[in-house]
Amino acid sequence: MKYKTNILYKIKRIIPKLIIYFLLIDGAFIFLYPIGRTVVISLMTIEDYMDPSVNWIPNRLNFRNYIDVLKPMEFFTAFSNTVKLTVFCILGQVLSSALVGYGLARGKIPGKEVIMMIILATLVVPPQTLLIPYYILYHRLNLLDSLNVFIIPSFFGFGIYAPLCIFVFRQVFNTLPTELEDAAIIDGADFFRCFWYVYLPLSRSAFVTVGLFTFVWYWNEYARSIIFFNNIRTIPIALSLLFSADPAYVGTGFGGMNISVVTYPMMMSAVMLTILPCLILYLFTQKYYLTAIEQVGIKG
Numbered sequence: 553m554k555y556k557t558n559i560l561y562k563i564k565r566i567i568p569k570l571i572i573y574f575l576l577i578d579g580a581f582i583f584l585y586p587i588g589r590t591v592v593i594s595l596m597t598i599e600d601y602m603d604p605s606v607n608w609i610p611n612r613l614n615f616r617n618y619i620d621v622l623k624p625m626e627f628f629t630a631f632s633n634t635v636k637l638t639v640f641c642i643l644g645q646v647l648s649s650a651l652v653g654y655g656l657a658r659g660k661i662p663g664k665e666v667i668m669m670i671i672l673a674t675l676v677v678p679p680q681t682l683l684i685p686y687y688i689l690y691h692r693l694n695l696l697d698s699l700n701v702f703i704i705p706s707f708f709g710f711g712i713y714a715p716l717c718i719f720v721f722r723q724v725f726n727t728l729p730t731e732l733e734d735a736a737i738i739d740g741a742d743f744f745r746c747f748w749y750v751y752l753p754l755s756r757s758a759f760v761t762v763g764l765f766t767f768v769w770y771w772n773e774y775a776r777s778i779i780f781f782n783n784i785r786t787i788p789i790a791l792s793l794l795f796s797a798d799p800a801y802v803g804t805g806f807g808g809m810n811i812s813v814v815t816y817p818m819m820m821s822a823v824m825l826t827i828l829p830c831l832i833l834y835l836f837t838q839k840y841y842l843t844a845i846e847q848v849g850i851k852g
Contacts, residue, residue, distance in 0.1 A: 587827075594618070594821035601817050617821040621794075624814050625822055630790040637699050637786065638770045644706030645717055645766045646759055652709050653721025654747045658733060668722065671715045683779055690780060697782045702770065712769045712776075717762045724758040725751055760837050768830055787826050794822055 593601065597614045600606040622628070656664050687696070695701040705711055709718065728751060736746045752759075774788035781789065794814065 590820050590823050593817050594824050596817045598815045598817060601815070614817065617815075617818045618825065621814065621818040621822045621825070625790045625794050626785055627790065627822075627825065630785045630787045633699065633784055634771060634787040637702055638767055640699070640703045641706040641711060641770045642763050642766045644703060644708075645711040645714060646762050648707055648709040648711070649714060649717035649762055650721045650752065650755070650759070651747065653718045654725050654751060656718070657722045657725035658730075658746070658751075659743070668719070671718060675713070675715050680775070683776065686776070687779060696780055697784060699784065701780045702773070702776075706766075711766070712773065713765070717765065720762055721755065721758050724755050728754055764833065764837050767833060771830060772826075791822055791826055794819060 592608055592610070594617055595613045595615065596606070596610045596617075597612060600610045600612070600614075603611075655661065656668050661667070690696050690701050695704065702711070706714075711717070732750050732754075733746050736750050741749065772788055773786075774792065777784075777786055777789055778792070785793075
């Protein structure tokens with residue numbers, strides 16, 4: 553009887569774990585399958601791709617796709633523009649969000665909770681509804697068709713999803729002990745010095761998290777870019793032109809000539825070149841990212 557009881561007890565403990573593992577594996581498969589499929593197709597020759605008997609293992613790995621797609625995609629020009637845009641926007645968004653978040657967390661501002669709620673409420677506004685007002689504003693400021701159309705707003709807390717970045721910094725600053733600020737004030741530090749020398753060094757996880765989010769948002773930004781840019785090519789725009797061009801020839805999107813034959817495996821290699829920097833960056837920053845997410849949920 554005791555033996556049967558132990559078996560039932562072990563079964564009751566194992567079943568929830570099996571369910572959790574099943575859900576985790578199922579969720580991982582949903583996210584990893586498209587990436588795995590993209591990698592496989594990007595390494596196929598056109599003969600393997602057209603062969604219905606070849607599914608996951610190509611007869612011959614064709615790394616040439618990654619080289620051949622660079623010219624029709626104008627990859628190096630697009631990559632240079634995207635890196636410049638992303639780096640400066642990360643710098644601006646991180647600094648402006650940290651300063652606003654610190655003011656809302658530590659500043660003696662009347663109604664700062666209401667202000668924070670209003671800032672977060674802007675996240676529910678569909679960004680598509682604001683594209684025309686943004687276009688008119690940036691046209692009057694003579695910022696269109698320039699990387700400054702994204703860079704300058706980011707330094708004034710007006711970047712992509714800036715309210716979420718402000719919220720992350722505010723939550724992280726709220727988790728830090730107030731005694732640090734009191735000690736700094738006793739030593740003669742003012743409000744800004746407390747922010748710069750005391751709280752910023754202790755909020756590294758928030759910096760990495762907001763920086764990672766900002767990198768992904770600006771690296772993959774397409775909807776605004778295609779409207780605000782006319783002669784500037786970024787990675788998402790180049791990828792879009794590659795997919796929307798004639799199945800056999802590309803290169804006419806920005807006044808060029810038909811310069812290269814593009815196959816579907818080459819398109820998949822272009823997709824991998826686009827997402828690879830995001831994957832590499834996440835691998836090196838996931839520890840800080842998870843730490844910041846935990847801190848955000850500790851204290852409201």
